[in-house]
Amino acid sequence: MISQKYVVLDIEGTVCAISFVKDILFPYFLEALPSKLNDHFSSCPPPDLQPYIDAFPPTVRTSYDCLYAYIRDLTIADKKVSELKALQGYVWRKGYETGELQAPLFPDVYKAFDLWTGASSFEEGKRNIYIYSSGSVDAQILLFAHTEQGDLTGGIQGYFDTVSAGLKTEITSYVKIAEQIGNEVDPSEILFLSDNVKEITAAKEAGWEAYIVERPGNAPLSEEDRKAHKVIQNFESLI
Numbered sequence: 001m002i003s004q005k006y007v008v009l010d011i012e013g014t015v016c017a018i019s020f021v022k023d024i025l026f027p028y029f030l031e032a033l034p035s036k037l038n039d040h041f042s043s044c045p046p047p048d049l050q051p052y053i054d055a056f057p058p059t060v061r062t063s064y065d066c067l068y069a070y071i072r073d074l075t076i077a078d079k080k081v082s083e084l085k086a087l088q089g090y091v092w093r094k095g096y097e098t099g100e101l102q103a104p105l106f107p108d109v110y111k112a113f114d115l116w117t118g119a120s121s122f123e124e125g126k127r128n129i130y131i132y133s134s135g136s137v138d139a140q141i142l143l144f145a146h147t148e149q150g151d152l153t154g155g156i157q158g159y160f161d162t163v164s165a166g167l168k169t170e171i172t173s174y175v176k177i178a179e180q181i182g183n184e185v186d187p188s189e190i191l192f193l194s195d196n197v198k199e200i201t202a203a204k205e206a207g208w209e210a211y212i213v214e215r216p217g218n219a220p221l222s223e224e225d226r227k228a229h230k231v232i233q234n235f236e237s238l239i
């Protein structure tokens with residue numbers, strides 16, 4: 001069992017496979033994008049879509065073709081820019097709500113959630129769970145509300161993204177999140193789990209405990225990464 005009371009989880013490559021994002025979520029987004037942009041450039045644009053489009057640079061919002069190519073290229077390059085992430089969340093909502101999208105979390109993640117949220121005391125294994133992902137907070141909530149084993153949002157204490165906390169490779173983002181978790185919380189009481197070595201390094205430099213999660217399909221780790229950081233293959237050893 002881990003000693004930290006607070007667990008902050010990355011999403012892609014940590015609680016679900018990178019292939020869910022790359023092969024399911026991104027293609028869904030790209031398929032729905034033309035219809036959303038057609039709506040936007042129609043004579044009666046949907047007002048709820050407007051702020052998402054307005055977040056893109058004015059120079060690319062000039063025409064359907066220009067905006068489509070810009071957003072498609074960002075998506076293919078997997079750019080973690082906030083305006084793209086916000087629009088993706090907006091588009092994925094329908095997919096989750098109709099049941100077309102469902103998040104397949106790794107089996108050990110459900111098990112850890114059960115224990116961390118079900119235990120009645122810290123001594124018995126209770127832990128406070130937070131999410132920190134490059135995906136927008138709206139997209140994070142949608143994903144955890146629509147997992148293959150149901151809605152897990154009741155067990156999550158808070159969500160952070162690059163808008164609310166900053167870039168995941170910056171030390172200051174982890175300092176900010178620790179403050180949000182609680183003024184009295186010592187950074188060493190927080191455990192961060194991520195597939196990304198740069199994120200783990202930044203979290204550790206902020207005083208957090210942090211482990212690399214090595215899931216099938218993740219980027220390979222170097223020998224230096226394995227020497228410098230604790231690496232786990234699943235959450236079994238944490239519960």
Ligand SMILES: CSCCC(=O)C(=O)COP(=O)(O)O
Binds near residue numbers: 011012080088132140
């Ligand atoms: C919940 S958002 C879907 C995944 C995504 O768009 C993304 O960028 C995930 O990045 P992460 O920081 O969770 O590795």
Ligand SMILES: [Mg+2]
Binds near residue numbers: 010012014196
């Ligand atoms: Mg990740």
